[in-house]
Amino acid sequence: MLEGSILRRLNEAHCHDKYPLNLGVYYKNTLVALCHALEDFILDSDSAPLMVTAFQRGKWYLEEADRYNSLADKSEYVAILATPDAGFEIHPTSKKENVALVHLHQDDPVAEEWHLMILSPTYTAMVLCQELYEADYGSNKPQEDLERKFYGFWTFEPELVHETVELTIDHIKD
Numbered sequence: 148m149l150e151g152s153i154l155r156r157l158n159e160a161h162c163h164d165k166y167p168l169n170l171g172v173y174y175k176n177t178l179v180a181l182c183h184a185l186e187d188f189i190l191d192s193d194s195a196p197l198m199v200t201a202f203q204r205g206k207w208y209l210e211e212a213d214r215y216n217s218l219a220d221k222s223e224y225v226a227i228l229a230t231p232d233a234g235f236e237i238h239p240t241s242k243k244e245n246v247a248l249v250h251l252h253q254d255d256p257v258a259e260e261w262h263l264m265i266l267s268p269t270y271t272a273m274v275l276c277q278e279l280y281e282a283d284y285g286s287n288k289p290q291e292d293l294e295r296k297f298y299g300f301w302t303f304e305p306e307l308v309h310e311t312v313e314l315t316i317d318h319i320k321d
Contacts, residue, residue, distance in 0.1 A: 149256035196267030201228040271308040
């Protein structure tokens, strides 16, 4: 895990717990399906949540931009973390009053992560991941985008989601 990343900071905070984080390796297509399932709560609910998301290097956001427009319509507040080259400013979602674009520097470790945090009075969910390093792939480097693998975890535990949102806010302030 990258030094200074949200995933690493959360993992370090819990590595000596009785029940440490249950980290695993997931294919990109699995994470896309999981995130869409978690986001569907927002689209189907009357409970307007806080949503915090980080797009790895930002370049994948525009594939989800229309979906995020609909998610913003149903959310209290949406914070999107990405590098300035992500193209957020050109999509109408970025113009919504309840959407904040948080620009990450290219060398920020969070720019290498994929996060989704959802907080509402009736639902909490989170995905925190970081793509495997090139060396981790060995000779099995992905040939297609959906073959990419990510290290991390997902949870519905409210305490972990709240803690991670606080870590993210602290990271943004730095």
